[in-house]
Amino acid sequence: MLRSIQSSLRRGISATPSAHLHHRGYSSESAPERKVAVLGAAGGIGQPLALLMKLNPLVSKLALYDIAGTPGVAADVSHVNTRSEVAGYVGEEQLGQALEGCDIVIIPAGVPRKPGMTRDDLFNINAGIVKTLCTAIAKYCPHALVNMISNPVNSTVPIAAEVFKKAGTYNEKKLFGVTTLDVVRAKTFYAGKAKVPVGGVDVPVVGGHAGITILPLFSQATPKANNLSDDDIIALTKRTQDGGTEVVEAKAGKGSATLSMAYAGAVFADACLKGLNGVQDVVECSFVQSSITELPFFASKVRLGKNGVEEVLGLGHLSDYEKQGLESLKPELKSSIEKGIKFANQS
């Protein structure tokens, strides 16, 4: 049972087939030691993400941190009979211990949206939380890869970059805004509309992570679908851009996407782990420091490796509709990035 869950997870949460790992000369049990921390681990995303990371055989130590509730989550998850050793840390005085020795820090800490709110409405609370957590990362694990989930991602990633710059620890190869949920949604919606098996679908999603800044590139989707009209592509694009709001409205005041986000966060962290371990050709979309447009941060396909970002891949050929979408998203994305930079430098 466990073996089958693990092997299906390994197939699902994997940018490369698990067979690839065996070609690298190690089984999961003898994979390199890797410590992963989840900050905000007692939350709606944090708890299922903690479980999924506990199921990942590439993790040897799992640190679960929150301002409350982590002893219980850690005790619960620690009983799962998989490789990693689990520890719970609670309150700022234990944050350093949680972070020491980390290879990857995943941050889903902060408040989620309620109906009627934009992600930017979360800025006032989450910006401060992210700043505090990143200050501690700079101190206790300056070489870790940071997977930023807390919204608004378009601003929290620039905040993190500024905090690290001030601390003298910034490495642009190691800071990632997690936009995997946009890709997960685009793949699901495309497969449903094109009537193709979802397992084999790929759709790049570029730009940022809020409304029109989310730009799925259905013209590059594989397998190619010849049964989709221009109107279908417009509808798929809008549904992907509004995917978060669809969940916020359905949850009617009880938060935003947690389960699909935990899955997406686990997919992205798994790709980072594989990159760190030297697996070749690990490619995921992520919001990173970038020079593929005039904006300083941009989501696109990124090749992951032993140092984090190995290569930021270009946008490829865009349809006229996508070119228009790209130009329309730039002003909003630019101002969200600038808002984050300004906050980090003023406060």
Ligand SMILES: NC(=O)c1ccc[n+]([C@@H]2O[C@H](COP(=O)([O-])OP(=O)(O)OC[C@H]3O[C@@H](n4cnc5c(N)ncnc54)[C@H](O)[C@@H]3O)[C@@H](O)[C@H]2O)c1
């Ligand atoms: N990037 C994405 O695609 C994506 C998707 C979904 C949600 N999100 C964002 O993720 C965040 C978390 O969402 P959620 O549904 O898990 O919320 P939640 O309220 O259920 O959980 C958040 C957790 O963060 C903790 N927290 C608050 N301040 C903290 C601090 N200073 N240090 C550590 N932990 C702290 C809380 O105690 C809580 O347990 C929100 O900002 C949400 O908008 C992002």
Ligand SMILES: O=C(O)C[C@H](O)C(=O)O
């Ligand atoms: O929509 C939200 O507020 C949460 C998240 O960014 C999402 O895309 O689901």
